[in-house]
Each structure stands twice: as structure tokens, then as C-alpha cells.
Amino acid sequence: MLAPLALAQFICSFAGSNMNVMINDISHDLNTTVQGVQVAITVFLLVMAxxxxPGGKATDRFGRKRCFLVGLVVYGIGAILSAVAPGLGVLILGNSIFEGVGTALLIPPVYILTTLLYTDLTSRARAFGVIMAAGGVGAAAGPLIGGLITSAISWRAAFVFQALVIALIIALSRTIEDPLPADPDRRFDVRGAVLSAGGLVLVVMGILAADDNLGLMLGLLVAGLLVLAWFVHWIRSEERAGREPLLSTGLFRDRTSNLGLVTQNAQWLLLMGTSFTVATYLQVVRGYDAIETGVIFTAATLGVLASSLAAERLARRVPQRTLIIAGFALAIVGIGILIALVAGNPSPWAFAPGLLLIGLGLGVMLTPSVNVVQSAFPEDQQGEISGLSRSVSNLGSTFGTAIAGTILVANLTQNAYAAAMATLAFGALAGLVTATRLPRTATTGAAPADPPPQPPGAR
Structure with missing residues (x-):
């Protein structure tokens, strides 16, 4: 049952990073710009976030397996549309919209089903280790796999590859059983869904507008924050009225979980921001092709894979707080080396030591952060916390690509590259400081790892 869940996380993470090595090929083929491709990548991540x-909440009403399968089908349609896209508009429709919506439907069930199917700490940690390793490798290996496919065939074939993997996941999903029945009478907060999505979209659009119009950027950011404030007011009023909101405010009352969510956001900001920044710099500034760019990213892939495979053994011996702190520390050192070596060395291998350390750091801390958050809540709240957790992580990916990418694309030079990477280092430092505030004695969240059974449809 774990294979299709891990593959689903792999392909969604792969989709978020493999386009980074196709920037030149796509822009030339579709007659667009580097900024146009950046928008497509960022909108994909934004739609997910x-x-x-809402995707996590929908699993309670319609069932986890059903949402998983519908998400796979929608994603597969998006991949096929992207493969035949005649222009940037259709690419955004297929990759950014359809694949983004499909991912938002299928990823929450991955984490909910894992939590429900693996109830003891050891098996749950192992399962999350496999899934997060698949996600980390998908994101880190995306440039290499995408580069190989693009160089050997074309960038369009990379989307065909995604569609084939989706078909395989659907076939493997026959073995999955949903431990809890769907609750068709479960209320779905439509207004809350619109407000939360609208607020996040406005904030990220504001970041993307930073290099074009300062007034527009500030206007969008303020509008986004006001809509998000309206969302918070709405869910509080729904709770006071005795109705079930899109997101329970009780999810934010667990300090350990809140800190874990911040570390997740910083981790994916670092991962996707580094992938986009380095890949764009290699292709646009240094003139490397897709395969050369992908090969350079092998160092990060090896780092993520090595530390992810060791995650289970480390989790038995080392507190999760320590692993998260160590991961951020390694990543910050890696960024420093990446900036220093690249500045004075024209060799492509100058990127390898820094990318290796970043990969090692990310692989060490991805699983503990997820386990800290998911294990903090009982079964009846897994739909909400899984959706919130994945939203926060994907929002980090969006911020990483939007912020660092905007700094780089606005002025494609060595100095802009260093400034973009330094911004990512600041995000990693914020994650490190947050991790030091996690409880020293807690190895998971504050709630028991094996919560008492809840009746079907329990709120």
C-alpha cells in the first residue's frame, strides 16, 4: 500500500522542479521568456498551496481513496495537455492549473492514509521516511531526470513521463483501503475555501510583481493580507455559530505543531528556491544545456537520498528536534559554500559541494518535521492537518521560487545569483531558529501517537 503513496509524492515533487532545467528549451519552443516560464512554475506551486x-477537507466528505484517484486523473490530464501545448497559455492551463489542482486533491490523502494505516510510532516513522524520501528525491532528481529526457527526446516527453507514472500509480492503488468511511453529510465551507485560496493567490502575485511595479506589488500584498484576515475572522465566526469551518482554529493551539509547520515551510522554500535559482543561473547566465544542468544537480540528489535512507535509523537514536536543527545548519553551510565557490570558480563542479550539503540537510529534516505535525492530532483531524501541512509546505515552495526567482530574473548576473541565494539562507536561518524552540523532550507532537478510535464522521 505504501508504493502508490510514495510514488504519488515523488511525481508531484518531480513536477515542481523538473521544469527548472527546461527553461531555455520551453522559452525558445513556445516563444516566451524566462519570466514566463517562472510564472508557469510558480503558479503550479501556488495552485497547490x-x-x-480545501483538498484535505474534501477527503472527509468524499473519502480519501476517491479524492486520491480523482486527483491522479486530473493530474494526468494536465500532463497530457502540457505535452502538446502550442503556447505558454496552454502550458499554464495543463501544468499550472490541472496538475496543481490534481496535486491538491491527491497529496492530502497520501498523508492521511499513511497516518491512519500506520498507527504505531515505529511503522509511521518508517512510512513517512519512505514518502518524504520519495518527495525529496523527486524534487532533487527532477532536474537530472528532466534534463536527460529533454536532451534525449524533448521537454514535452518529460510530461509524457509524468502521465505514464500517474497511470502506474492508478494501477497500484487497487491495493489501498480507506480505513474510515466517507461522510457525505460532512459540511464543506465553500466561502472559507474561496477566502483562503484568494488571499494566498494575491500575496504570491504581489511577490511576482516586485520587479515590474512597486505600487502594484504593495497593493496586491495588502489585499492578500486583508483577505486572509477576513478568512480568519470567518472561520472564527463559523465556530462561534456552532458550524464546522474549513479549518479549525484548534489546529493552531498546539505549539509543537505550529513550530513544525514553520520548519516545513522553510525547508521547501529552501529546496525549491535553490532548484530554480541554480538551474536558471546555469542555463541563462552560464549557457549550460538541460543535461549539463541536471548532472550538476546530482550532488543534491545524492545528498537527499543518502540522508533520507538513514532517516529511520537516525530517528531511533536522535531526537527529531536535533535532526531538524542539524538539517538547517548543514543547509546554511551549503548555501555559503555554494555562493563562495561559484563566485571565484568557472568550473561547473564548484556547485557540487554546496548542493551536496543542502541535499544532506534537507534529507535529514524533512521526515521529522512532518512526523512532528501529523502525530500531534487524532484521526478525526487528519484531513484538516494534512491539508494545512501540505499547504504550508507548498506555500514555502511557492515563496522560494517567487522570491529568489524574482531577484534573479530581474537582473541575471553573478551578483543577482548571490543575492537570491543569500535570501534563501535567511529563510533557512529562520527555520533553524524556529527548530531550536521545539521541545527538547518531545520526539513527536504533543498528542499521543496512537489516538483513541473515533466514530465514523466524528468532528
């Missing part, structure tokens, strides 16, 4: 909370 904006719809992940």
Missing part, C-alpha cells in the same frame, strides 16, 4: 486545505 491555495487548494491544499
Amino acid at each position: 491555495a487548494l491544499m486545505i
